[in-house]
Amino acid sequence: MATPKLEWRGVSKRFGANKVLDGLDLSVAEGRSLALLGRSGQGKSVTIKVALGLMVPEAGSVLLDGVDVTHQRERERRASFAGIGMLFQGAALFDSLPVWENVGFRLINADGVPRAEARARAIEALGLVRLAPEVADLYPSELSGGMQKRVGLARAIAGQPSLLFFDEPTTGLDPITAGAINELIRDKVTSLGCTAVSITHDLHSARTIADDVAMLDAGRIVWQGSASELDHADHPLVRAFVTGNPAGVE
Amino acid sequence: MPHSAPGGVIGWVNALGRAVLDGVAAVGRVGHFAARGVAAAVTPPWYPRQILGQFMAVGFLSLPVVGLTAWFTGAALALNIYSGGDRFNAETVMPQIVALGITRELGPVLAALMLAGRVASAMASEIGAMRATEQVDAMFTLSTEPRRYLIAPRLIAATVSLPLLTLLADLIGVAGGMQVSKLLIDLPYSIYITNTVDFITRWDVESGLIKSAVFGFIIGLMGCYHGDTAKGGARGVGRATTSAMVSSAVLILAADYLISSIFARL
Ligand SMILES: Nc1ncnc2c1ncn2[C@@H]1O[C@H](COP(=O)(O)OP(=O)(O)O)[C@@H](O)[C@H]1O
Ligand SMILES: [Mg+2]
Numbered sequence: 001m002a003t004p005k006l007e008w009r010g011v012s013k014r015f016g017a018n019k020v021l022d023g024l025d026l027s028v029a030e031g032r033s034l035a036l037l038g039r040s041g042q043g044k045s046v047t048i049k050v051a052l053g054l055m056v057p058e059a060g061s062v063l064l065d066g067v068d069v070t071h072q073r074e075r076e077r078r079a080s081f082a083g084i085g086m087l088f089q090g091a092a093l094f095d096s097l098p099v100w101e102n103v104g105f106r107l108i109n110a111d112g113v114p115r116a117e118a119r120a121r122a123i124e125a126l127g128l129v130r131l132a133p134e135v136a137d138l139y140p141s142e143l144s145g146g147m148q149k150r151v152g153l154a155r156a157i158a159g160q161p162s163l164l165f166f167d168e169p170t171t172g173l174d175p176i177t178a179g180a181i182n183e184l185i186r187d188k189v190t191s192l193g194c195t196a197v198s199i200t201h202d203l204h205s206a207r208t209i210a211d212d213v214a215m216l217d218a219g220r221i222v223w224q225g226s227a228s229e230l231d232h233a234d235h236p237l238v239r240a241f242v243t244g245n246p247a248g249v250e
Numbered sequence: 251m252p253h254s255a256p257g258g259v260i261g262w263v264n265a266l267g268r269a270v271l272d273g274v275a276a277v278g279r280v281g282h283f284a285a286r287g288v289a290a291a292v293t294p295p296w297y298p299r300q301i302l303g304q305f306m307a308v309g310f311l312s313l314p315v316v317g318l319t320a321w322f323t324g325a326a327l328a329l330n331i332y333s334g335g336d337r338f339n340a341e342t343v344m345p346q347i348v349a350l351g352i353t354r355e356l357g358p359v360l361a362a363l364m365l366a367g368r369v370a371s372a373m374a375s376e377i378g379a380m381r382a383t384e385q386v387d388a389m390f391t392l393s394t395e396p397r398r399y400l401i402a403p404r405l406i407a408a409t410v411s412l413p414l415l416t417l418l419a420d421l422i423g424v425a426g427g428m429q430v431s432k433l434l435i436d437l438p439y440s441i442y443i444t445n446t447v448d449f450i451t452r453w454d455v456e457s458g459l460i461k462s463a464v465f466g467f468i469i470g471l472m473g474c475y476h477g478d479t480a481k482g483g484a485r486g487v488g489r490a491t492t493s494a495m496v497s498s499a500v501l502i503l504a505a506d507y508l509i510s511s512i513f514a515r516l
Binding site: 049052053054074078081082084085086088090092093094095096105106109110111155159 | 297376380383384385387388389390391392393394395399
């Protein structure tokens with residue numbers, strides 16, 4: 001079997017007495033799109049942050065292209081993570097920088113792209129998330145929540161990454177924009193061959209953007225299958241997600 | 251277990267022991283943070299725009315407040331020498347006392363304390379808010395080390411700006427004293443300046459500038475450290491802001507005494 005693009009091996013993470021991840025095992029193959037489902041507060045965001053090296057797990061490891069990146073030093077990690085894009089749940093835009101510098105942040109500060117060129121590429125990326133070029137010179141505080149989310153998305157995809165993380169990419173967006181974002185994510189994976197991990201609560205999104213679906217509960221993956229298998233799954237939690245009926249879930 | 255008996259001598263000893271351990275651990279954390287910050291400041295990659303921006307925020311925008319503080323201090327010092335010093339004819343050496351007091355002590359310390367209020371608190375709240383809204387995490391995922399992009403420019407700007415501001419404070423403070431002397435004892439500016447220049451040594455000024463570089467580093471370090479370790483949303487950021495200001499002010503005064511006592515032995 002080929003080496004997965006990304007793999008969590010027995011990852012455990014706790015905050016004080018709050019055990020969030022408990023020996024989580026999960027992997028994503030190159031060029032696949034995985035949707036991570038789960039109820040609120042089950043550690044979906046933490047799972048992604050551990051993969052990004054933003055949180056260090058107490059046990060287990062994260063493998064990127066087969067290389068253990070869990071305890072890498074600064075320089076090695078910069079190299080490992082050069083091809084990664086991340087959309088944060090709260091967008092996490094730099095509020096001291098205008099939109100275009102947010103989107104072009106990696107280009108300017110890590111890749112050494114001249115500012116004029118970075119600006120042009122940022123405006124291009126804004127177009128992909130259906131934002132007009134005029135938005136480029138606004139500051140994040142001047143945008144609505146949904147627009148901030150789209151800027152965050154443009155920032156994540158701006159540097160031609162090969163591995164993308166989306167933390168609730170369509171939460172808080174109107175259905176039309178949400179649909180466009182779903183298409184965009186789908187498109188990045190199919191046309192550019194990116195690998196993607198998306199957190200979502202929305203089954204419709206999951207079906208659009210994902211090849212595979214994993215359900216996180218109580219710190220572990222309790223169900224995993226292809227997106228088309230969702231409807232026939234017999235795991236009670238997955239059934240509850242599909243039917244929107246919490247009966248049978250404790 | 252003694253832990254469950256908070257009262258009595260054992261409880262008291264426990265509390266003291268824990269406080270000492272907490273204190274030692276905190277010093278260790280700050281020291282570690284400082285070492286990593288300095289390492290980032292002296293090795294590439296650097297972010298010139300960020301460094302320039304911080305020079306603007308820390309140095310240039312502090313000019314008015316430092317200038318005013320220095321003028322009033324020099325003026326008040328001259329006034330006090332006049333009204334309190336006549337017991338031993340101190341008014342005859344007013345320029346010398348003002349120059350000595352300003353360059354060696356009041357210029358560096360007061361400029362630093364003003365910056366502790368203006369700059370350390372602003373750094374802590376800015377970095378703290380960036381932490382709370384995951385901007386620091388986001389920077390990390392954009393292949394940019396926050397230590398280099400955020401911390402190092404602030405350490406550099408604070409450490410370099412404060413001596414320059416202090417030099418200016420020295421000049422303005424002496425000018426304040428000079429204007430008051432003219433007013434009170436009708437001492438001509440030319441004589442005041444001659445007396446000051448003849449009396450003051452290079453070391454008087456230099457020792458003050460060396461101190462102020464240390465104070466500047468303290469301000470940058472406390473601002474960044476408290477911002478970076480802020481926890482618990484807006485409330486945490488508020489606490490970090492206060493801690494940055496108070497801790498830098500106290501450390502500045504402690505370092506002032508320490509460095510002055512080292513210089514006194516030279
Ligand atoms: N930095 C942190 N410090 C303490 N607890 C945290 C932190 N981040 C997340 N948690 C806790 O971890 C659990 C999972 O959080 P999260 O991954 O954000 O959930 P979700 O699945 O909704 O994304 C929650 O109980 C949350 O309180
Ligand atoms: Mg989340």
